[in-house]
Amino acid sequence: MNFDIKEIITAFMVLFAVIDIIGNIPIIIDLRKKVGHIQSEKASIIAGVLMIVFLFLGKSLLNVIGVDVNSFAVAGSFILFFIALEMILGITLYKDDGSSSPITASVFPLAFPLIAGPGSLTTLLSLRSEFYIENIILGVLLNVIVIYIVLKTSAKIERMIGQNGINIIRKVFGVILLAIAVKLFATNIKELF
Template sequence: MMDFNLKEIFTAFMVLFAVIDIIGNIPIVIDLRKKVGHIQSEKASIIAGCIMVIFLFLGQSLLSLIGIDVNSFAVAGSFILFFIALEMILGITLYKDDGDAGTITATIFPLAFPLIAGPGSLTTLLSLRAEFAIQNIIVAVFFNVIVIYIVLKTSSKIERLIGPSGIQIIRKVFGVILLAIAVKLFAQNIKALFI
C-alpha cells in the first residue's frame, strides 16, 4: 500500500519548483512565442512531466547503460543553459526555428527539455529519490506540471501586464541568474569528473 507523506510531497514540490524556475523562464517562453508564433502549453507540460517521471524510474540505469554518469549529463546540460542565458543577456539568437516544424520543435526543445525537464530538475529527481518515497516525488512532479501549465498558458497575459520594457528588464536579470545556475551546475559537476 502506498504511504503518501504530505511533508515529503511539499518538500519535493518546493525543491523541484525552485530548480525548474518556471516563473523565471517566463521571458524565455515569451521569446519563443515571438519566434514560432505559438507554443502548445498542454503538450510542453505533459512531455516535461513524462520526461521527469521516466527519468525518476530509469535515469540512473539509462545513463549507466550508455556509459554516462550523472555528472557528465549535468555538465552537458549546463552548456545548453549557458547558451540560452547568453541569448537572454546579449539579445542574440542562437536557437533557430525549423520552418514549419517550429511550433512543435519549440514546444519540445528547448521548452519541455531542457528548460522545464532539464539537467537541474533531472539530477534533482535522482537525489530526491535517495531521500523520499517514489510516490511522493511523483505527486510533487504532478503538482509542478500543473503550475507549469498555468504559467505557460497565461504567459501572454503576464507579458501584457508587465509590458515590453518590463519583459526586457526581467529577461536580462533572469538571463544572469540562468547563467549563474549554468556556471554552478558546471562547477559542481566538473570536479566530480576528475576525481
C-alpha cells in the first residue's frame, strides 16, 4: 500500500473541481422539483461505483467497444452542453416522457453524467497515470461523501438562498458548465484529428 496524503488531497481536489457538485446545486433542485425526491444515498453510491469501476476498467472497456477516451469525452461534452443550455435559457431539451421516477433521476442524469460524467471519468484516467490507485480511490470516496452531504442538504440550501438566488446561481453555473463543455470538446476534438 502506497498511501500518500498529498496524492489523496490532490486527487480529491482535482475531482472536486471537475465534478463541481456545488455548481450542480441548481440542477439538483430542478431535478427534485421534476421527480419529487432524489435518492441521495443511491446517487452517491452509484456515482462512486461508476468512478471506481471506470478507474480500473475504463480504458479497456472503451477499447472493447472501439471508442477512445477522446471520443467519449466529446460525446459527454454534448450532454453537458445541452444541460447548460437548459440552465441558461430556462428551456427543457430533455423530453420527459412522464416515466421519470426518483430512482431513474438518481441514476440519470444525476449519478451519470453530472457526477460521474465524461469530465470526471477522463480525469480519473489521467490521474491513474500519475498517482497510486489507492490514493485515487480515497480521493473518489471523499468526493462521494461531499456529494452525499450536498444532495441531502439541497432543500435547506434552496431555502437559505431563495428562488431568486437559485435563478442567479443557475444562470451563472449554466455559463460555467457551458464553458466546461466547450473546453472538454475543444481539448478532445483536437486529439481526434
